[in-house]
Amino acid sequence: MIRQIKYFHAIIRCGSFAEAAEECCISESAISQQIKALEKNLGVQLLKRQNRSFIMTPAGEYFYEKTQKLLADFDRICTETSRIDHDNRAVIKIGYLKCYGGLEFQQALAAFSEKYPKVDVQISYGNHEELYDGLRNGLIDLALNDLRRNPSDLYVNFHLVDSACKIELSSRNPLAGRKHLEISDLQDLTCILVASPDQKREEENFYRKDLGFDGSVRFADTIENARMLLLSGNAFLPMEGGGEPVQYGGAIRRIPLFRNKKQVTRSYYAFWKADNSGYYIEEFADILKSFFK
Numbered sequence: 001m002i003r004q005i006k007y008f009h010a011i012i013r014c015g016s017f018a019e020a021a022e023e024c025c026i027s028e029s030a031i032s033q034q035i036k037a038l039e040k041n042l043g044v045q046l047l048k049r050q051n052r053s054f055i056m057t058p059a060g061e062y063f064y065e066k067t068q069k070l071l072a073d074f075d076r077i078c079t080e081t082s083r084i085d086h087d088n089r090a091v092i093k094i095g096y097l098k099c100y101g102g103l104e105f106q107q108a109l110a111a112f113s114e115k116y117p118k119v120d121v122q123i124s125y126g127n128h129e130e131l132y133d134g135l136r137n138g139l140i141d142l143a144l145n146d147l148r149r150n151p152s153d154l155y156v157n158f159h160l161v162d163s164a165c166k167i168e169l170s171s172r173n174p175l176a177g178r179k180h181l182e183i184s185d186l187q188d189l190t191c192i193l194v195a196s197p198d199q200k201r202e203e204e205n206f207y208r209k210d211l212g213f214d215g216s217v218r219f220a221d222t223i224e225n226a227r228m229l230l231l232s233g234n235a236f237l238p239m240e241g242g243g244e245p246v247q248y249g250g251a252i253r254r255i256p257l258f259r260n261k262k263q264v265t266r267s268y269y270a271f272w273k274a275d276n277s278g279y280y281i282e283e284f285a286d287i288l289k290s291f292f293k
Contacts, residue, residue: 004041005038005067005071008035008038009064009067010023010024011047011054012056016053017031018052042059042063044057045057045059046059046064076277076278081279090118091121091122092121092122092281093124093141094109094140094143094284095124095140095145096123096125096144097127097145097146099127099194099237100144102163102240103291104160105144108287108291111291112287115283116280124139124140127199127203128203130196131145135271135272136273138276141281142271142281145269145271146240146266147268147269154274155272155273156271156272156273156277157269158270158271160269161267162268163268164264164265165240165256165257165265166239166254166255167236167238167239167254167257168254169230170235170251170252171250171252176253176255178255180256180263181257182258182260182261183213183257183258183264186213186215187213187215188215189235190216190218190235190236191218191237191238192220192229192237193207193217193238194220194223195221204217218235227252231252238257240266240268272285
C-alpha cells in the first residue's frame with residue numbers, strides 16, 4: 001500500500017495522471033489501476049476524474065494530509081534501517097545539564113557505548129536555554145533537560161523522572177547536618193549558579209522565581225569551579241539529580257530542598273526534534289530511562 005500512497009501523492013503533486021506516471025516511470029494506465037486498487041482497499045473514493053483532470057474528494061484531501069507525515073516517516077525509517085546495517089560511522093550528539101549531578105547519565109552512556117561500540121557519541125553540556133539552542137541549531141541530537149516551558153509538538157518530549165531538588169553545601173556549614181532544608185533557611189547564603197556569561201540573567205531570574213530565593217547570587221562557569229566557591233564560602237549550589245558528590249571525600253553535602261514543608265521537585269525529560277528522530281536517538285533515550293528509578 002505504501003507504493004500506492006506514493007503514486008497518489010505523485011498525482012496530487014504533478015496535477016495529472018500522465019505527469020505522475022512519467023515521474024514514477026510507469027504507464028498512465030498502470031498508475032490509474034494502482035489508485036483504483038488503493039480506493040478499493042480503503043473503501044472510499046479519493047479522486048473524482050473529470051476527463052483528463054481530477055479533483056480530490058473530502059476523503060482524498062484528508063488522506064493526502066495525513067499520509068504526508070506517514071511517507072516522510074517511512075522514508076526516514078528506511079534510511080535509518082539501512083544506516084544501522086551498513087554505516088559504521090554513525091554519530092549521536094548528546095547534551096546534558098551543567099548542574100546535573102545524578103549518575104544516570106553516565107550509566108546510560110556506558111551502557112549505550114557497550115551495546116553500540118561503533119557509534120561515535122559526542123557529549124556537550126549547557127544550561128536549559130543553551131541545550132534548546134543546540135537542538136534548534138542541530139548542534140545536538142538529544143538533550144537531557146528540565147521542563148521549564150510547555151511541551152512543543154516540534155520536539156519529542158520523553159519523560160524520564162520527577163526528581164527531588166537538592167542543594168549542595170560545604171560540610172563545615174552549620175546547616176549541613178540537617179536532613180532537609182527549607183528555602184527560607186538559605187536566605188543568608190550566597191546562591192551559586194553555573195551559567196555562561198550570556199545566560200546569567202536567564203538563570204538568575206529562573207531560580208529566583210522557581211525557588212523564591214531573594215538573597216545574593218554568584219556565578220561560576222563550570223560545576224567544578226562552583227564547588228570550589230562552595231568550599232571556600234558561605235554558599236549553596238542548586239543541584240539536579242541524586243546521590244552524593246563522592247569525588248570530594250565528604251567535604252560537600254547534598255541535602256533535599258523543601259518549600260513550606262513540601263519537597264521541591266523538578267521534571268526531567270529527554271528532548272529531541274520530532275523531525276530528527278532516529279534509531280540511535282530513541283535507543284539512547286530508552287536506555288537513559290531505564291536507569292531512573
